[in-house]
Every structure is written in structure tokens, then in C-alpha cells.
Amino acid sequence: MVKVRLEHNILGANELLARKNRNIFSTQDLLVINLMSSPGSGKTTILEKTIDSLNGKLKLGVIEGDLYTDQDAQRIEKKGVRVVQINTEGACHLDAGMVDKAFQELPGDNLDLLFIENVGNLVCPAEFDLGEDLKAVVISTTEGNDKVTKYPLIFREAGVIVLNKIDLLPYTDFSLERFREDLAQINPLAPVFLVSGRTGEGISEWNEWLLREVSAKRA
Numbered sequence: 001m002v003k004v005r006l007e008h009n010i011l012g013a014n015e016l017l018a019r020k021n022r023n024i025f026s027t028q029d030l031l032v033i034n035l036m037s038s039p040g041s042g043k044t045t046i047l048e049k050t051i052d053s054l055n056g057k058l059k060l061g062v063i064e065g066d067l068y069t070d071q072d073a074q075r076i077e078k079k080g081v082r083v084v085q086i087n088t089e090g091a092c093h094l095d096a097g098m099v100d101k102a103f104q105e106l107p108g109d110n111l112d113l114l115f116i117e118n119v120g121n122l123v124c125p126a127e128f129d130l131g132e133d134l135k136a137v138v139i140s141t142t143e144g145n146d147k148v149t150k151y152p153l154i155f156r157e158a159g160v161i162v163l164n165k166i167d168l169l170p171y172t173d174f175s176l177e178r179f180r181e182d183l184a185q186i187n188p189l190a191p192v193f194l195v196s197g198r199t200g201e202g203i204s205e206w207n208e209w210l211l212r213e214v215s216a217k218r219a
């Protein structure tokens, strides 16, 4: 596994590098998804389930952002997909420069779909364009109902929203109705998938949507 250690850079330079990344991804017809959430929402588990069902149908790559460890990258590597680890050394988000360097280290080419798992944080990852096609926000039923209204930027920027741990819904105070009402105010257009990374519920609908997005990017 290749590891890249980088410091984060400032926002203006970020925009130039995001543009560079976007151009490279476009020339390769590569769909890139920036996966964001708070810590513990289940991004990596959803990725594992997604890889299980899409590996074979698509050529997948993963850039794993993490503060200091490579635990998530090891989980992904076990699935047999190409993965590059970025350790931000304390920086609480990924930026376009880190993704630029990491993508250069990603083995092979002709990928169809690249996931960038961002650092677990609902605040500043939303402010940094990585050159991705879509920002996907994962939120889980155990996080409570206040996240959409407390962190409106990340939910506004989201091209797709995944509500995880739907199997735990009966054991929480999470209100699906309130969740949908809050999203209707902030981001009425993003598709919402209800999934359980643990049981696999809803993963096939999410994966069918990903397949359609990959086709749309190629066309």
C-alpha cells in the first residue's frame, strides 16, 4: 500500500489544484465521489459493502484520508481494490493537493469509479473542492436529528445523502420525517438512500444509483 503524507494548503491554491484534478478525472471518464461524514457514521463499512457488490462490474479505486492511521485503508485493501492512504498528520480535512499527489500514486489506470474517503468531520471537508464529481454525505441514525440543521453547508453541498444504520432506527429517537423535512429546506434535490452497512439493507439501491452515475459520466 502506498502512503502519502502531506500538510494542508490554503483555499486559493486549492481551487487551482481542484481544477487540475477535475480535468484529469474528466479525460479518464472517471467518476469521483468525495465521501464525507462525522467519525463513526460508517463510511468505511459502506465502502466495503459497495466494493463487494460492484467489484467485477467496475474498476474501483479508493483514496483513504485519515488523521494518522491506515486502519481503514487496510480494510479496503483486503477487498482487493486499489487504495492509497493519505495521512493528514492532524489536518481535519483533505484538500485538492493531497488528492493530486495520492492519485499519482494510485496503481494502474482506467478506473471507472474512485472514492475519496475524507477525514471524519462535518465542518471543513465541505469547504474544500477536491475536483470530485459528487460529494456524498453519510449520516447515521445514531447521531441524532440535529446534524442537518447544525451543519447546513455540508448537506447543502451534497450531491447524494446516505442515511446509515437504518437497522438501528427503532432503538433511536431519530425521526425520518424530521430528517426529510430538514433536507427539504436545505437540499431538496439530492437523492437520499437509507442503508445499513451492517445488514446490507439498501446497499443494492445505492449501488444501482452509482452504476447509473458512472454510465452518465461516460456518456
Ligand code: MG
Pocket: 043, 044, 045, 072, 117
Ligand atoms: Mg472510515
Ligand code: ZN
Pocket: 091, 092, 093, 124, 125
Ligand atoms: Zn479541516
